[in-house]
């Protein structure tokens with residue numbers, strides 16, 4: 405961290421001829437519960453992690469923003485009076501989008517010089533985009549001094565990603581990247597955006613993210629199909645329970661009563677979402693009493709349901725789950741994100757982490773011929789100011 409901060413400050417001095425006024429961070433994230441529950445108005449349980457985007461900045465007297473990414477070794481410039489999509493430095497669109505949607509709330513931003521560096525791997529399932537958006541949001545907040553709640557800042561980031569960058573994502577990534585808390589998992593109701601911090605002491609148990617190195621190929625078409633199957637389930641349930649607006653409103657009892665009237669595939673999709681929401685609620689009790697073994701069992705059940713009822717797993721994820729569940733110190737193995745490739749996530753007893761990592765690397769490669777990437781994570785605070793001058 406210190407070397408990264410020194411480099412940020414050196415680069416800022418070199419590019420802009422002075423010392424920066426503030427240092428901020430925006431963390432990446434991983435989800436521990438809630439596979440495909442977000443668009444069903446359900447519950448998710450992510451943590452903010454110990455890889456992040458760091459940014460230093462200083463306000464300018466004019467309405468220009470100049471931002472340098474050390475990762476891309478590129479500088480982008482734009483005016484706050486006319487924020488346009490950048491086809492050349494496409495990475496700068498996350499920053500432009502956040503500025504645009506802050507200003508849309510009637511807040512007049514000041515221009516700024518910025519240097520940033522991320523160690524969140526891009527496109528690997530740890531959400532470098534949310535990390536960048538939330539680092540940008542808190543940086544401008546610190547430089548301009550406006551009021552904005554953590555949940556509102558997350559919504560600005562989501563809008564930037566959906567409407568400015570043009571990527572369709574839910575609210576979870578930005579929400580936990582901004583509102584996460586050290587050694588806690590964040591329980592989020594995706595309907596009301598009510599949230600709770602649940603204790604998860606990551607000095608005792610590490611959260612290990614394992615990238616299968618299988619690109620998330622089918623994700624666009626299959627994601628759309630799953631959404632429409634859930635919508636169909638909602639339409640059918642409305643005949644029997646008129647108050648149902650989303651699968652969130654359907655209980656296990658309802659499913660037992662009416663399930664056999666649903667087309668089989670639709671019933672299976674509903675079963676996953678409904679049981680996943682129940683597991684989400686159960687996590688609140690389990691984590692409140694520190695039951696990590698039981699939490700691991702719930703995470704395993706989450707994966708099995710996503711595989712069997714929601715059919716979003718793939719051979720590489722199955723290989724990784726098998727290996728991670730039986731590796732030393734492991735409490736569980738579960739796909740992370742939307743499935744169809746990407747990462748798994750495991751809870752691993754702190755003392756066994758090195759053994760776990762070594763075993764998983766060896767055994768996964770033996771099974772698949774792919775060399776995985778592993779990230780040993782802790783639960784960290786959400787985006788915020790680290791230093792001011």
Ligand code: ADP
Pocket residue numbers: 457473474475476494495496498520521522523525526527528529530531532533534536
């Ligand atoms: P992820 O799963 O990591 O969020 P995305 O495709 O949603 O993957 O976002 C990755 C994009 O975010 C990158 O291609 C880049 O445009 C932007 N980004 C993330 N981190 C940085 C960084 N440190 N510097 C510049 N751009 C970044």
Ligand code: MG
Pocket residue numbers: 531532533534
């Ligand atoms: Mg992203």
